[in-house]
Amino acid sequence: MAVRMKTFPCERCYFRRRAEADPNSLLARFWRWHTRWCPGWKAYQLELARREAEAADNLG
Template sequence: MACANCKIRAQYDKSPKSLIGRIWRFHINFCPGWKNYLKNLSEEERIAIKEKYNLK
């Protein structure tokens, strides 16, 4: 999926407080592609992603 290799997500990982990083973090709150990406992950991967990005 595109979310796994997203350049903007990589920017967030590199520098979460950058403008691009903050935009990506805001964007994933409503992005249907991101929600679908999470749904297709295994339970362990989903938990790891949620902890990494402090998601509910």
Template sequence: MKKHNCETCKHRAKYDKNPNSLSGKLWRWHINFCPGWKGYMASLESEKKDEVLKKYHLN
């Protein structure tokens, strides 16, 4: 199974710290089309995936 760096991504951490920062907004925009993020989400257990979806307001 492929390891994803999304869990420890420094840009994700910046979003978590301040979602309204430019860096945070760029990260949030980026995950809409990032194949790495899609792979990361697909690799998550359903409970963890639901937490991430809720935290980042994803559908």
């Protein structure tokens, strides 16, 4: 049975990729500010942590 992963816009966000490519840019500064309060980013981070913990449980 295939498990469908929840997807988030943050996974393919153009601004995020640009900010990560040039961490000293103005866009990167804006991105870091945005992630402090964005509920979508926080949910995405929780999901990544859940996936990582699940993968660790499956390994050992």
